[in-house]
Amino acid sequence: MEAKERMNDTIRVAVDAMGGDNAPEEIVKGAVEAVNEKDNITVILVGKKNKIENELNKYRYRAEQIEIVSAEEVIDCDEAPVMAIRKKKDSSIVVGMNLVKKGEADAIVSAGSTGAILVGGQMIVGRIKGIERPPLAPLIPTSKGASLLIDCGANVDARSSHLVQFSKMGSVYVKHVMGIENPKVAIVNIGAEEEKGNMLVKETYPILKNCNDINFIGSIEARDIPTGAADVIVCEAFVGNVILKLYEGVGSMMLHKIKEGMMTSIRSKIGALLVKPALKETLKDFDTSNYGGAPLLGLNGLVVKTHGNAKSNEVKHSIIQCVTFSEQRINEMIKEMLMNNEKIN
Amino acid sequence: MEAKERMNDTIRVAVDAMGGDNAPEEIVKGAVEAVNEKDNITVILVGKKNKIENELNKYRYRAEQIEIVSAEEVIDCDEAPVMAIRKKKDSSIVVGMNLVKKGEADAIVSAGSTGAILVGGQMIVGRIKGIERPPLAPLIPTSKGASLLIDCGANVDARSSHLVQFSKMGSVYVKHVMGIENPKVAIVNIGAEEEKGNMLVKETYPILKNCNDINFIGSIEARDIPTGAADVIVCEAFVGNVILKLYEGVGSMMLHKIKEGMMTSIRSKIGALLVKPALKETLKDFDTSNYGGAPLLGLNGLVVKTHGNAKSNEVKHSIIQCVTFSEQRINEMIKEMLMNNEKIN
Structure with a gap:
């Protein structure tokens, strides 16, 4: 023993x-x-x-x-x-x-x-x-490194008070586990302006804006998530789950298409052999398995x-x-x- | 005149x-x-x-x-x-x-x-x-061609009766404009099973299941959207907007990464020249501009x-x-x- x-x-x-x-x-x-x-x-x-x-x-x-x-x-x-x-x-x-x-x-x-x-x-x-509710918070790869997506499947139909706690827990996690000082927190929205969004987002936005313990930068549109525009990406679980799974889906389909494209002619096959090592290196950053799993915070x-x-x-x-x-x-x-x-x- | x-x-x-x-x-x-x-x-x-x-x-x-x-x-x-x-x-x-x-x-x-x-x-x-509500319905590229994403920004906080109408209008559109007989209709969900989902999806699912005028195939997880698993992808507007914009965002970031990767060495640059024409051809299917705009149905x-x-x-x-x-x-x-x-x- x-x-x-x-x-x-x-x-x-x-x-x-x-x-x-x-x-x-x-x-x-x-x-x-x-x-x-x-x-x-x-x-x-x-x-x-x-x-x-x-x-x-x-x-x-x-x-x-x-x-x-x-x-x-x-x-x-x-x-x-x-x-x-x-x-x-x-x-x-x-x-x-x-x-x-x-x-x-x-x-x-x-x-x-x-x-x-x-x-x-x-x-x-x-x-x-x-x-109130423990969120599932995976890291997703971006062109700058990785962002924390919170919540991503634990609590559908969340309330604004949940999203506020998610933002704070996410900030703590990103700061101390990933070493990012004063991490940027953004809420997933369908437009950049404060008045945009569904009821939940409209209710949550002003509360987050008034939180002194996080660095809230406002709304983030889904197209800006892959660029790493925010370190902590806050959303309700249904939306988070869609983001996470679509990320994987679009990524793997594109890789498949690219591989397929490279195999269409002898010329492209030779080219593929030459670019492969460099591509492998670049796309390594995109391999979610390097980031471990998603903590339930x-x-x-x-x-x-x-x-x-x-x-x-x-x-x-x-x-x-x-x-x-x-x-x-x-x-x-x-x-x-x-x-x-x-x-x- | x-x-x-x-x-x-x-x-x-x-x-x-x-x-x-x-x-x-x-x-x-x-x-x-x-x-x-x-x-x-x-x-x-x-x-x-x-x-x-x-x-x-x-x-x-x-x-x-x-x-x-x-x-x-x-x-x-x-x-x-x-x-x-x-x-x-x-x-x-x-x-x-x-x-x-x-x-x-x-x-x-x-x-x-x-x-x-x-x-x-x-x-x-x-x-x-x-x-009840007119949905915005763009076509999104998939590995099989394209799927109709409905609703994608017109009506946040929708009710189940809206989603049911979206499904039916989407079916009519895909059948007659895209020429797909008996188009497969699926609802965006966070799991494949009927009991999964948020309140809206749980309420809508059984109604869609009982519609005789559409070919409802059940839930679709976001990761299966790019494979073309359904022809009509039904969701509430906030979720649809996230899907549409993330599609664009992940796609363009990956292309950027791939181009970057190809430029890292002389070897990969030569390879890039060789694969370029074939890649361009394959990725053409991915250019949303070929599908025109999104109708408001x-x-x-x-x-x-x-x-x-x-x-x-x-x-x-x-x-x-x-x-x-x-x-x-x-x-x-x-x-x-x-x-x-x-x-x-």
Whole structure:
């Protein structure tokens, strides 16, 4: 049991070994890659023990950095989330979240059912007191680096008070995890002017304008998101989900078209060989897997959702991301922010 | 006045010569290109007479195919739309829309203020009786061709009955203007299952499912829009506007990145020269200007909005689009659809 004793500066990350399209192979591989890259991480792989062991046998790593906690059930993506979380007590998501709840892990990373992760995060890990709704906040690539898109799927039909909290939590995250001083916050809108928008945006805009603790720069139109015009992009979850998925969809279709175009003649095929290395380098910035997963902010512990089709690289980055999050004491900062707001009101 | 007499099969299109970033130069050029391509179009250029004449003097065309109607005011993009339409009676948009209202033009094309066009369309041209809200419906490029995105900016905070009408009008348009039999209709959602979504989508989904006059295929996630999974993509205007603008934004940023990547080394520069012609050909399908503008459906006449930065090619296609619209009697079909629905209810 010595390995389980808590070292002061070691971050303990529970990883749902059974979640996602490539579980457990890529998940276990990513976990191994993470511990081999960082000494101060312990990964707790949660899932079917024999399957995890079979995978682990393929790799070399320091034994004290990886533990297994057994969970024999799996929540499928098409299960109703609330019911699944309630009934499947021995599922990798529920067992993993309970580790966070009990303080046996600092964070959990899962590529499993988004719905179950959102519900489990709220029901098991629980919200920080004062947080109305925990938003899912992925980083999306831009021509300047990356922006935080918040909320992106956790809370549809949000109210303006939710969007205000999202803006503040997003600012804290971007400042401390990404190191951007005074991050620019913008609200997604269908025009640049204050009077534009739907009811929710019109209601939220003036409140954000009066927040002294964020650098609110106004509306952002969707066409300006890829240019990196704002660091924190605030929107209601339905819109955020559309943005995230369309980003991926348009990007992959264009790459497909370009590859297709390059294969149409001998001339273009030769050209393709010559441009390939340079293109690969440029488009690397566009690979979302380098940014790790999306944190669910405002919970009593860190819950990170990675893509359902995540490969080991994304899993690795998602685990390492938990270290920055913990080291930067993001949750303490969110609590501080809430306390300051209370003092003001 | 002989030229103004109505020929049976000639379509009369009013064109706002003063609207958009490139007015009047590109607008007039596009009008000339349209009439030089199609014998059965008469274009009525609406705007400052001397400016239009100066531009027209640059080109050759059959004089009876282009008329000028004077309008000395211009509505700017930053003016409040309702006020502008009410006060600027001699603006190119108001004068042009009145031509449609009085039956002196079949359609109007404008690259001017979207807000003013939407308001003018409703206030001057007027809705078809029974249509609750007229949606703006652009075509967006997909890997299979193009899909109709409806609504895309006209009516934020829509109700489910609006979305149902959008679906039906969109089906009529895609079938008769694009020639797609039994077009697939899908509602934008954040998951594939019927129980997913925000309140509006959850309310609309079962109604669409029960419509016998459309081919409803269920939800579409934003990532599947670029693959052409549906022909008619139905959503509320705020979401539609985000989709349209993000489409443009991600596309142009990726092209920029790719060009940048190709310029990084001598090797890649040579490669770029070789792939360029093939790439240009493939990416041509992606040029939205080939699809003309976005019709505002459900009005007593055709109103087409083109991009604010439209060049002559888009203006030309927008004018020609009006011919198909009129020849296919889209408005009569929309009226028929409404009558059939009344019979059912």
